[in-house]
Amino acid sequence: MTTKTANKTVIKVKGLRKSFGSHEILSGIELDVRQGEVVCIIGPSGSGKSTFLRCLNLLEEPSDGSIAINEEVIYPRKQSFSKNDMALRRIRSHVGMVFQQFNLWPHKTVLNNIIEAPLLVRGKDKKDAIVNAEQLLMKVGLKEKRDAYPTSLSGGQQQRVAIARALAMDPKIILFDEPTSALDPELVGEVLKVMKDLAAEGMTMVIVTHEMGFARDVADRILFMDQGVVEEEGSPLDIFSQPKSERLRQFLMSILDSAFI
Numbered sequence: 269m270t271t272k273t274a275n276k277t278v279i280k281v282k283g284l285r286k287s288f289g290s291h292e293i294l295s296g297i298e299l300d301v302r303q304g305e306v307v308c309i310i311g312p313s314g315s316g317k318s319t320f321l322r323c324l325n326l327l328e329e330p331s332d333g334s335i336a337i338n339e340e341v342i343y344p345r346k347q348s349f350s351k352n353d354m355a356l357r358r359i360r361s362h363v364g365m366v367f368q369q370f371n372l373w374p375h376k377t378v379l380n381n382i383i384e385a386p387l388l389v390r391g392k393d394k395k396d397a398i399v400n401a402e403q404l405l406m407k408v409g410l411k412e413k414r415d416a417y418p419t420s421l422s423g424g425q426q427q428r429v430a431i432a433r434a435l436a437m438d439p440k441i442i443l444f445d446e447p448t449s450a451l452d453p454e455l456v457g458e459v460l461k462v463m464k465d466l467a468a469e470g471m472t473m474v475i476v477t478h479e480m481g482f483a484r485d486v487a488d489r490i491l492f493m494d495q496g497v498v499e500e501e502g503s504p505l506d507i508f509s510q511p512k513s514e515r516l517r518q519f520l521m522s523i524l525d526s527a528f529i
């Protein structure tokens with residue numbers, strides 16, 4: 269942690285706002301993430317966690333504020349926003365994203381899912397892309413699934429492929445949006461293990477999660493979001509042992525309650 273605080277800032281968000289119609293979902297978010305930091309975001313359903321992550325790689329267009337990734341201002345932009353322009357693709361290729369629903373291509377093999385973006389977006393050589401994909405499959409423990417189709421895999425395996433696919437673009441940052449929420453409980457651990465390994469290797473990660481044990485063990489910092497703002501922020505110890513705001517206390521109590529139902 270002490271070494272990470274000296275690292276350069278790789279995500280800088282100032283006064284970020286997002287509205288859908290007249291409904292303001294994000295009401296001025298501030299966030300600085302240092303290289304190698306693991307930041308977990310917790311908070312009640314509808315508080316804007318996914319919308320915030322989606323703004324970070326411009327899957328969603330913010331309404332106001334600014335976002336810089338690796339010191340490059342990606343919002344506001346000079347060009348108008350078109351969903352598929354090359355500049356956006358380039359930005360997203362540095363900011364990997366792993367979703368709750370794995371979003372793998374069902375008609376492509378595991379290997380082809382992983383090499384697709386490096387070939388198309390990065391223009392990588394096919395042989396190199398395949399070698400890299402095989403190494404990534406080894407890393408996530410799925411070497412033998414190279415030629416399988418996603419539907420033949422368990423949810424945990426599919427999510428590990430999705431992580432390998434994100435890594436194939438050699439991202440500087442990976443955003444995870446509840447990566448284990450769609451999984452059967454017995455498959456959660458294998459995905460969290462891969463994420464822990466990435467954290468230990470120094471990957472910068474922003475993770476929306478309901479896995480409080482994981483957040484406590486792996487996060488350098490935890491943000492509690494509520495109603496479109498960061499209501500409280502601190503180390504896992506601060507957040508779980510000494511919550512200051514009443515809303516965070518209530519949220520933690522509600523989680524404890526549901527864990528015993």
Ligand SMILES: Nc1ncnc2c1ncn2[C@@H]1O[C@H](COP(=O)(O)OP(=O)(O)OP(=O)(O)O)[C@@H](O)[C@H]1O
Nearest residue numbers: 288291293311312313314315316317318319320446
């Ligand atoms: N495309 C959209 N159009 C209109 N409203 C939206 C859109 N996307 C999200 N919202 C609204 O924004 C609010 C925040 O949604 P968001 O998905 O960011 O919350 P969340 O904190 O991720 O919740 P959860 O824990 O349930 O995933 C919700 O009220 C949601 O209905």
Ligand SMILES: [Mg+2]
Nearest residue numbers: 317318319445
């Ligand atoms: Mg969400």
